[in-house]
Amino acid sequence: MTSLLFIPVMYMAAVLQTSFATRWDAFGVGPNLLVLGGFLWLTQTGSRRGLLVAALAGLVSDLNSPAPLGLGLALFAAVAYSVIWLRRRLNLDGFPAQLSVVWFAATTITLWQGALIKCLGQSPAAWSALIERSALVGLYTMCTALPILVFAFWRRTPQEQFR
């Protein structure tokens, strides 16, 4: 996959995040499409460029939200680094592993983002609500990733030709 394709993908993710994610909300939360785009890219491409791509997704997330600029960039990069670190020790090429990566990234990033914003005194949300919200965002993002991953794995599997 060429890295340049990442730009329109992130742009579309940002547009959908702004317009549709709020309409699809369940229990007050929506999927994080930027995490989905960034980390699916990271899991699908074997290269270290994935870290930079995930960090760029974080920058887009920063520009899309009223949170302090740089917060998303740092968090996405840190979580992408931990995924690369895990990849050296575990096999993350399987379907459940890639789905878990999306869940882990969405939950961790939402939790840390919320915690840091709370520590900066910009949000009065309770810690319990923060944890609950992060878990739901993680779950929702993972569910959104499901059809994309199914399609990606189906494409990867060699198709048997009709004789």
Added chain:
Amino acid sequence: MQVSDPLDQRWLLISPAMLLAATWAAALALAFTPQRITGSLRDAWREALRPSLVALSNTGDWIGNRWAEFRCGDSRLPEAEQKIAALNEQLRTLRTQLLLAHSDRPPGPPSQPHDLGQPPPLLIAQSISARVLGRQAQMFLPPRDLLDVGRTKGATPQALVLDDGAISSASSISSAITSAAPLLDQGHDAAVQRGRLVLAGARVWGKVAEAGPHTSTVQRVTDPGYRDLVQLARQQDGRLHFAARGMLVGRGEALCKIEMVEAADLVTVGDLVFTVDDGVLDAPLLYGRVARVERKPGSTQWEIWMEPAVEAHSPPTQVTVLRMELNPARLAAADNGE
């Protein structure tokens, strides 16, 4: 792992730790970039998103209309749905008015004071219609920032804010919290002021939290920090009996709490909650309905939870902001007297 792509081979020379350090350095630099620059960056990003958002919105509308046509063979369904919503609102208002007409509260200020030989009232209520802006609409407005200083630190309205990180310790807080608050398309230009009641029909939705030049934010009844004096009314034998008064408190939950109601007062689930008569409005406005009542052993006060009349899952799209102003008829009468 064998890497065939020469670009990937070059990437292998950079360790992930180095990449992480570089991105963290960039993030730190961004965090300390002046608000002026980051604001322009965000504006440019919004401008870049705008064409796609407009196209997506138009496509969504087109699909919605086609779906409506497919469902009932008529594209006027959204219009009919709006009409039904307006009629339901009217029905709710009439029901409340009917209840109030059969209540034991003293009549409000006379609507035709001249006929009774009384002077016109000093204050009159005016209503300002406003639309509630959606998230997409909010994206097209320039963002407003909040400062973490107030009157206690010497800040006054119209005071200049210097954009100098070295002088100002007031960190600019991007409107993270206010963005969650509903935004109205009327502000100071329509004489909207802070603290004014925001109504959905005859039901109270909240108060104006902050009024800007052209927009204002709403603090909903359920939002934390919302407080107002209320009176409870019990329905009995087809009549409405006003009895207890209390303090309505929003707690960021679905139900609001009503405090300071003495245990000696009669309160039951289903009692209606209204604004307290202030001598200006003809009739009190509906806040909601008592959903839960408890009394702890030994306590002298009730613990009351109220379900707001404006449901959280169906926020209004059109509201009215109440404004009090001096009655010109009264002022004219005073001038003539002189």
